Amino acid sequence: MANLNVNGVVRQIDAAPDTPLLWVLREHLKLTGTKYGCGVAACGACTVHLDGEPIRACVTPLSHAEGKRVTTIEGLPGxxxxxxxxxxxxxxxxxxxxxxxxxxxxxxxxxxxxxxxxxxxxxxxxxxxxxxxxxxxxxxxxxxxxxxxx
Ligand code: FES
Ligand code: FES
Known part of the structure; x- marks a missing residue:
């Protein structure tokens, strides 16, 4: 079980530590604004922010995102x-x-x-x-x- 801060809310995620953040967002949290394009960090469709920095969620394991702020398109200010x-x-x-x-x-x-x-x-x-x-x-x-x- 991992605690993940997504768009300012801490969510409990029941997934393996190496689960790509993209699938945690889309499948576990139903935040489907973040898209799957290539799965190998080559297209940018899955871009979200980790502590304010754009990253590729398809190659970012859940364990790497724990303890950081994840922001998706749904959490964009305004x-x-x-x-x-x-x-x-x-x-x-x-x-x-x-x-x-x-x-x-x-x-x-x-x-x-x-x-x-x-x-x-x-x-x-x-x-x-x-x-x-x-x-x-x-x-x-x-x-x-x-x-x-x-
Ligand atoms: S899905 Fe293409 S960079 Fe992540
Ligand atoms: S891939 Fe269709 S608008 Fe960019």
Whole structure:
């Protein structure tokens, strides 16, 4: 049994220590906003925050997340009013939408540390998050919009 702090609430998880955090979130806690894409840290669909840092939940064992703060897309401050979510809507970033919660969590990690990133910094930071629909230009525009406070 593990105690896991997810979105500010401590939850008891009955799972083996090596269970990937992604499956704890999706299967045990039914937080299905975090997606499975590749399972090998190569796409970013499963991005959540661990103590504020974007990480790949598919390769993070439950034991590594214990004692840390896990934040998922469901726990993003402000919910639908979060500036990134609003910018995503304004720029019409999602196409199929599958990759987008991971994209937003990756972007949130950038703005937490670098509130006014350059375009180059945005592109570099978002580089590991794959979008099969190819909405990269809209994603960069959305991060720029959120950073500008428009
Ligand atoms: S599912 Fe985790 S990086 Fe692709
Ligand atoms: S919006 Fe479809 S994979 Fe990114």
């Amino acid at each position: 919910g639908e009013n979060n500036r990134l979510v609003q910018a995503w809507i304004a720029e019409q970033a999602p196409q199929c939408g599958y990759c987008q919660s991971g994209q937003i969590m990756q972007a949130a990690g950038l703005l937490a540390k670098t509130p006014k990133p350059s375009r180059e910094q945005i592109v570099e930071h978002m580089d590991g998050n794959i979008c099969r629909c190819g909405s990269y230009a809209q994603i960069v525009a959305a991060v720029e919009r959120a950073a500008s406070g428009r």
